[in-house]
Every structure is written in structure tokens, then in C-alpha cells.
Amino acid sequence: MLKLFYSPNACSLAPHIALDEAGADYEAVRVDFKNGEQRSERYLAINPKGRVPALVTDRGILTEVPAILGWVAQTYPAAHLKPEGDFFAFSMMQEFNLYIASTVHVALAHLFPAERWADSAEAIANMKAKVPSNLTALLGLIEDRFADGRPWVMGAQYTVADPYLYVMTRWLERDGAGGSAPFPRLVAHRSRVQARPAVQKVLADEGLEPV
Numbered sequence: 001m002l003k004l005f006y007s008p009n010a011c012s013l014a015p016h017i018a019l020d021e022a023g024a025d026y027e028a029v030r031v032d033f034k035n036g037e038q039r040s041e042r043y044l045a046i047n048p049k050g051r052v053p054a055l056v057t058d059r060g061i062l063t064e065v066p067a068i069l070g071w072v073a074q075t076y077p078a079a080h081l082k083p084e085g086d087f088f089a090f091s092m093m094q095e096f097n098l099y100i101a102s103t104v105h106v107a108l109a110h111l112f113p114a115e116r117w118a119d120s121a122e123a124i125a126n127m128k129a130k131v132p133s134n135l136t137a138l139l140g141l142i143e144d145r146f147a148d149g150r151p152w153v154m155g156a157q158y159t160v161a162d163p164y165l166y167v168m169t170r171w172l173e174r175d176g177a178g179g180s181a182p183f184p185r186l187v188a189h190r191s192r193v194q195a196r197p198a199v200q201k202v203l204a205d206e207g208l209e210p211v
């Protein structure tokens with residue numbers, strides 16, 4: 001059986017939702033961040049990066065959200081979690097997911113944990129102050145994408161890109177992120193994602209409330 005190592009409301013929420021949507025046979029294993037379990041010897045043996053998510057498969061361990069999302073979408077074709085079409089269509093979805101991982105997630109990570117990036121209180125305060133304006137620019141591009149009335153990131157079809165965007169728009173409500181008011185289309189997308197039964201189940205499993 002697959003094993004997903006996660007922490008509640010972390011980026012691992014996206015692959016957690018994707019596995020559930022796919023109908024995969026998996027066990028979700030909580031990593032206790034409060035006690036620093038991600039840096040324990042036991043967990044570092046699973047993921048030497050000391051981060052979640054990590055997905056244990058019968059072929060080995062996969063880390064990095066876009067890699068896991070792409071694997072889930074490819075491994076469970078009957079769940080239709082990737083755009084219909086050829087490898088170009090798949091790569092368009094991966095382009096989106098990599099933008100989230102390399103740019104949007106990193107921008108938000110300057111809030112939590114800000115201490116990763118700087119030591120002085122002044123530098124940390126400066127970095128945190130920049131986060132909302134950075135997000136306005138970065139997420140503004142995604143807000144524009146929905147101007148054509150599409151329900152999902154890739155168009156008419158729900159894909160693994162949707163729960164990934166959902167995690168980012170959940171985080172907008174965290175202290176210092178600036179809130180979701182500038183992004184009405186992303187808020188509507190967030191509501192659509194949250195209305196899905198698999199999402200409601202996974203939120204309950206992680207002990208989270210809808211936002």
C-alpha cells in the first residue's frame with residue numbers, strides 16, 4: 001500500500017487530496033512538525049530533505065509535490081486527473097504545478113518560516129512586508145487565467161493542479177499573507193474545490209476546516 005507522509009495544512013495536502021480523488025489505496029502518516037519529527041532520524045531515512053510530502057511506493061520514495069502529483073495523475077488514468085491529450089497537454093499542467101512549487105510556494109515560505117531566509121529581526125520584517133505585494137503579482141497571473149470563466153486551472157477538466165492551487169489560496173488567509181480579497185476568481189475556485197467530496201474527506205482526516 002502507498003504511504004503518504006504529511007503534515008496538516010502543509011503542501012502535502014495537495015497530493016493527499018490527489019490520492020483520494022484517484023481512488024488510490026494509501027495510508028496517510030502524520031509527521032509531527034511541533035515536535036520536529038521531520039528532522040528525526042526515522043523520518044530523514046524516508047526523506048533526507050526533512051520535508052513533507054514523501055510518498056512511499058513499491059518502486060521507491062517520491063518527494064516534491066509536482067513529481068508526486070504528476071505520478072498520481074499518470075498512475076490512475078481512470079480518475080482523469082490530468083488534461084486529456086498528449087504529452088504537451090500534460091506538460092502544460094506540469095508547467096503550472098512547477099510555477100506553484102518554485103515561485104508561489106517559495107513566496108509564501110518567506111512568511112513561514114521566515115527564519116529560514118534571514119537572521120536579523122529587521123531583515124525578517126522587511127521580507128515579511130514584501131509578501132502580500134509579491135503574491136498580488138504572482139497570483140494575479142493565475143487570477144487572470146480564470147477570466148475566461150473556466151472552472152478549473154486547466155479549463156473544463158479538474159486536474160491535480162486544482163488541489164495544489166487550493167493549498168496556496170488556503171494559505172492566503174494565514175497571518176501576513178494579505179488575504180484573498182484581491183483574488184475573487186481564486187476564491188470562487190477555492191469554494192469549488194472545497195465542495196468536492198474527496199476534499200471534504202481529506203480536510204476532515206487532517207483535522208482542517210474549509211476556509
Ligand SMILES: N[C@@H](CCC(=O)N[C@@H](CS)C(=O)NCC(=O)O)C(=O)O
Nearest residue numbers: 010011038050051052053064065101
Ligand atoms: N519543494 C518541496 C517543498 C516541501 C516543503 O517545503 N514542505 C514543507 C511543508 S509545506 C515542510 O516540510 N516544512 C518542514 C520544515 O521546513 O521543517 C515540494 O514541493 O515538495
